[in-house]
Amino acid sequence: MKKNYLFLISAFTLVFVSGSLLLNAQTSKPNPIPDDLKVIFKNSCMACHSDNGxxxxxxxxxxxxxxxxxxxxxxxxxxxxxxxxxxxxxxPKSFIKSHPEVVLSDEQKAAVIKWSESFKND
Ligand code: HEC
Incomplete structure (x- = not known):
C-alpha cells in the first residue's frame, strides 16, 4: 500500500514537471526587435540586410x-x-565611405551589443 502511494506521487510529479516544461517551450516565442534598435538597424543595416537589399x-x-x-x-x-x-x-568600410551616415555611435553600438547579449539567457 505504501509503495502504491509513493508511485502515485512520483507519477503526478512527473506529469506536472513535463507539463510545465512543455508549456514553457510553447510560450517562449521568438522576440521582436525593440523599437530603438529597429531604428539603428534601419539606418545602418537594412539597405543590405532586408527585402530591399x-x-x-x-x-x-x-x-x-x-x-x-x-x-x-x-x-x-x-x-x-x-x-x-x-x-x-x-x-562594411567600403559602404561607410560613400554613406558616412550609417556609422554607429558608441551609444548605438553599446545598445546593440547589450541586446545581442540578452539572447544568451534564453
Ligand atoms: C553595404 C551592405 C551592408 C551593410 C550596410 C551591412 N551589411 Fe552586414 N553583410 C553584408 C554582406 C555582403 C554580408 C555577407 C558577406 C560577409 O559575411 O562578409 C554581410 C554579413 C553580415 C553578417 C554575418 C551573417 C552571418 O550569419 O554570417 C552579420 C551578422 C551582419 N552582416 C550584420 C550587419 C549589421 C548589424 C549591419 C548594420 C550595423 C550590417 N551588417 C550592415 C553587407 C552589409
Whole structure:
C-alpha cells in the first residue's frame, strides 16, 4: 500500500514537471526587435540586410524576415550581430565611405551589443 502511494506521487510529479516544461517551450516565442534598435538597424543595416537589399547580405541576415526566424536562429543571428558590431566589421568600410551616415555611435553600438547579449539567457 505504501509503495502504491509513493508511485502515485512520483507519477503526478512527473506529469506536472513535463507539463510545465512543455508549456514553457510553447510560450517562449521568438522576440521582436525593440523599437530603438529597429531604428539603428534601419539606418545602418537594412539597405543590405532586408527585402530591399540583396545577394549574400540578404541571404545571411534579413531584418524584414526577423519575426519569422525561430528563436534559435534569432539567438544565433543576434550573436553574430553583436560580434560584427563589436569588431566594427559591419557596416562594411567600403559602404561607410560613400554613406558616412550609417556609422554607429558608441551609444548605438553599446545598445546593440547589450541586446545581442540578452539572447544568451534564453
Ligand atoms: C553595404 C551592405 C551592408 C551593410 C550596410 C551591412 N551589411 Fe552586414 N553583410 C553584408 C554582406 C555582403 C554580408 C555577407 C558577406 C560577409 O559575411 O562578409 C554581410 C554579413 C553580415 C553578417 C554575418 C551573417 C552571418 O550569419 O554570417 C552579420 C551578422 C551582419 N552582416 C550584420 C550587419 C549589421 C548589424 C549591419 C548594420 C550595423 C550590417 N551588417 C550592415 C553587407 C552589409
Amino acid at each position: 540583396g545577394g549574400m547580405a540578404k541571404a545571411k541576415l534579413n531584418f524584414s524576415k526577423w519575426d519569422t526566424y525561430s528563436q534559435e536562429k534569432q539567438a544565433k543571428k543576434a550573436s553574430s550581430i553583436g560580434t560584427v558590431v563589436l569588431k566594427g566589421t559591419m557596416p
